Amino acid sequence: MKFCSECAHPVSLQIPPDDNRMRYVCSNCGAIHYQNPKMVIGSIPVWERDGELRVLLCKRAIEPQYGFWTLPAGFMENGETTSAAAQRETEEEAGARIQLHELFSLLNVPHVHQVHLFYRATLLDIDYAAGIESLEVALFTEAEIPWEEIAFPTVEITLRAFFSDLKKIRQEGGHFSLHAQDIFKPMRPGLAPK
């Protein structure tokens, strides 16, 4: 940020009165321009037939991580709810209609000022189709997932926790629980979200 978005005067970094952090402040109109973390919201769309469970992944057609696989997810928009965002992103990126279940993972990525949320979901049909931000959309069993080509650490963590919970539930009963985790550094340098 270089200029005030209210009056076009140059801004400077300073700590406002009654604050303890550097902010972009406009000395002309007095506006303080706060910058806050963004939420990235997605779903874990599942299709289960004959005891075989598959999840829907999208191959990214955009940077960062062009060509890598991700769960459908994207930035939450003003005016929508977290669950509406999960459904919208699943529709936009994977052309898929889902029944949304409860929140499954909450992952902080403080070095990029993001919080990622993923909801469990059931595909209502398999008439999915790659959206404009995807090269390809496909269903994968756990064994088929291209683990070396997953776009973001938060997606890998969510998928691994999901299949781990699933195995436990099938063996011992119980239910899915919220997975909360903080990612302080890129897990694989050079492959982290920018």
Added chain:
Amino acid sequence: MKFCSECAHPVSLQIPPDDNRMRYVCSNCGAIHYQNPKMVIGSIPVWERDGELRVLLCKRAIEPQYGFWTLPAGFMENGETTSAAAQRETEEEAGARIQLHELFSLLNVPHVHQVHLFYRATLLDIDYAAGIESLEVALFTEAEIPWEEIAFPTVEITLRAFFSDLKKIRQEGGHFSLHAQDIFKPMRPGLAPK
């Protein structure tokens, strides 16, 4: 937003290519200025002695809702995690040190572009003190809570769900679970967060 924060040129509202929403776009430098929801993070700080459980509330010294009571909470900052934000806000507003537990509530407030998260917490001591944004900080049993003077619907929903869960757990066992709710309109017109 009236001017581009990168080049000071006037911005205009338009739908960029490959997008489907109105954004503030700069025709001079091409910057697209996205606006996204903000996260408000807080805690439910609990002090339990002789079977009597009390929660710590803050009387607001700032607008909106000056003079009304709230759980300690505030905007998440860049570079921090959701749990760090909950601890920081509890320290700043209530001068209180807590042990943070799991996420208790996730409340969407789409008409103000906010998502509110509250974590369960245990007070480590009762040497709390009003911070600069609070007039007063005090412990309340469920019966003592000034329900008519609660600052925000998300705080009231969180407190009611917390005591409801607590009663159920004491009677039937079990544990706290995540409460997710969407608030589409102010519960009490005129008293909603601005």
